[in-house]
Amino acid sequence: MPTVAALLVALLLVWLAINLAKGPAYFTNIAFIGLTNGAVYALVALGYTLVYGILELINFAHGDVFMLGGLISATMISAVFGVTTKSSTGFLVLAIVCTLFIAMIGCGVLNAAIEFVAYRPLRGAPRLAPLITAIGMSFILENIAIGWKGPGYTALPNVLPKGDVFSAGGVTYTWEKLIVVLITAPVLAALVYLVQRTRQGKAMRATAQDRDAAAMMGINVNRTISFTFLIAGGLAGAGGLVYALYFGQLRYDSGYQLGLIAFTAAVLGGIGNLPGAVLGALCIGFIQAFNEGLRWHSPGSDWTESIVFSILILILVFRPEGLLGERTPEGG
Amino acid sequence: MSATAEPLLKLDGVQTYYGSIQALKGISIEVHEGEIVTLIGANGAGKSTTLRSINGLNHPRHGTIRFRGRDITQTAAHDVVRMGIAQSPEGRKLFPRMTVVENLEMGAFQRKDRHALPEDMERVFTLFPRLAERRNQKAGTMSGGEQQMCAIGRALMARPTLLMLDEPSMGLAPIFVQRIFDTIVEVNKQGTSILLVEQNALMALEVANRGYVLETGKVAMADDAKALAQNDDVKRTYLGEI
Structure with missing residues (x-):
């Protein structure tokens, strides 16, 4: 079996190398697309992994929190701030920053409220129970979105500048892609700082590793769990804004599709592991972009999901703990 | 009394x-x-x-x-x-992916007098020199006896009025059992009820x-x-x- 896997990886690398040789500039442009998509996935994947790390719960409603974040962002940008393609850069930046905060706070509070209403009463119940309520919450949020925006797509004007940041020898990097990274990177850096360096982050890590022991250390476990949902929701809100800006439209079920990909990314990287979620998200972003973009013998977009999940299966067979996950006695 | x-x-x-x-x-x-x-x-x-x-x-x-x-x-x-009750629990319940030092710091999580922590940690290391050798090791990778020492040390870091073991x-x-009981008597002499x-x-x-x-x-x-x-x-x- 390991030889089969090694062979597959070798084939993949050869395929990438030939594509790179046939058009280095084109290949790089496609990689930029993968990086940008991966950044959006990372924001959502981190929410799955944070919540799983602390509760061992797959929060199926998380993708829908992201979707509502996108709808809130679209509404803020186009209806509240009234940003158009003709708006000045200064006003655009102001509107985006304000919307970022509103979407993050809104989704954070929403996510913490979901935990309080739907998961906390089931804390002592068998694990299947909160899983089912999570699916239920997902449907409720989608129906709220339909009730608010209707079943159609909510679009927002193409407000991000499409100009080139740089363009050399056929390699171009556009402003809209840079802006996605410029929003994502500080949010990720703040998260790492929060978890690694602050007292609250310490409480989160302790609660994730042993809830009873954390309580015995004087940590308010319920408050720490609420805080974790708040942070996860905030990341989903940021993801919603970035998605709305970059892809320009979304609707009630956008969170289902992207949530599934982001959840896969979290498992790929090692669920519960923060750098793993980012790595998994970037991997899937690249896989998707290369598969759909490269010209030489690429399977094409019809195959993207099959490929993503085939890779997931292979990873789980050979490294059940994910790319960066740790082998723990509990079997995680 | x-x-x-x-x-x-x-x-x-x-x-x-x-x-x-x-x-x-x-x-x-x-x-x-x-x-x-x-x-x-x-x-x-x-x-x-x-x-x-x-x-x-x-x-x-x-x-x-x-x-x-x-x-x-x-x-x-x-x-x-x-309120002053700390415990070394059944099954030890250390934080497996934290180091010995981080676990000991967690024991003092709720204390306000952060400046006194280094001194208390030295006291734990004096009681259990083995922990000092392993200070940067992940708690989950240590032997059962070492984990037990770490759990007791972690409870001591709370500076409890009542220590429950x-x-x-x-x-x-057996050699460590004797050590642990000596430690219990020692800690009690320093004023902690057990x-x-x-x-x-x-x-x-x-x-x-x-x-x-x-x-x-x-x-x-x-x-x-x-x-x-x-x-x-x-x-x-x-x-x-x-």
Whole structure:
């Protein structure tokens, strides 16, 4: 079996190398697309992994929190701030920053409220129970979105500048892609700082590793769990804004599709592991972009999901703990 | 201790359940200031449940628990620590992906006097030199005995008024068992009252002032440790003598 896997990886690398040789500039442009998509996935994947790390719960409603974040962002940008393609850069930046905060706070509070209403009463119940309520919450949020925006797509004007940041020898990097990274990177850096360096982050890590022991250390476990949902929701809100800006439209079920990909990314990287979620998200972003973009013998977009999940299966067979996950006695 | 002074810790008719199963059927025990009190008894007698009732992880359904004159029967676990009760729990419950030093720091999580931490950590390292050697090792990768030392050290880092130890000798080599019991006496001399749960009744009764024998959720016997160690029933059942 390991030889089969090694062979597959070798084939993949050869395929990438030939594509790179046939058009280095084109290949790089496609990689930029993968990086940008991966950044959006990372924001959502981190929410799955944070919540799983602390509760061992797959929060199926998380993708829908992201979707509502996108709808809130679209509404803020186009209806509240009234940003158009003709708006000045200064006003655009102001509107985006304000919307970022509103979407993050809104989704954070929403996510913490979901935990309080739907998961906390089931804390002592068998694990299947909160899983089912999570699916239920997902449907409720989608129906709220339909009730608010209707079943159609909510679009927002193409407000991000499409100009080139740089363009050399056929390699171009556009402003809209840079802006996605410029929003994502500080949010990720703040998260790492929060978890690694602050007292609250310490409480989160302790609660994730042993809830009873954390309580015995004087940590308010319920408050720490609420805080974790708040942070996860905030990341989903940021993801919603970035998605709305970059892809320009979304609707009630956008969170289902992207949530599934982001959840896969979290498992790929090692669920519960923060750098793993980012790595998994970037991997899937690249896989998707290369598969759909490269010209030489690429399977094409019809195959993207099959490929993503085939890779997931292979990873789980050979490294059940994910790319960066740790082998723990509990079997995680 | 004077007979009139209110005990440091007083359990009165405590009944605790796991779901519908009653684990404690009316436990009444006391720990006075400066004492070492031991709970001995067979597996399932309710020793660990008694500790879980005190530390707030499993609130009693009936009865009261008072600590320093305050009712803590329904106090949340994280507030119980703040009031001065720390525990080295059953199964150790270290944070497996944190280092020894990080685990010890977690023990002092709720303390306000951060400046005193290095000194306290040195004290733990003096008690357990083995931990000093392993200070940067992940707790989950250490041997059972080393984990036990780390768990006791972590509880000490809280600077508790009352230290509760659940099976501190479990899984330790005999040489370490002696060390742990020496440490318990040492810590007690420095002014910490101790509630000690032990399977190793012989050692426990040796270091304790008083002891309670628990049987199926009830206190079967309560006496001075020396008297219990001489009691024929105790000898036969818990000390392995015929």
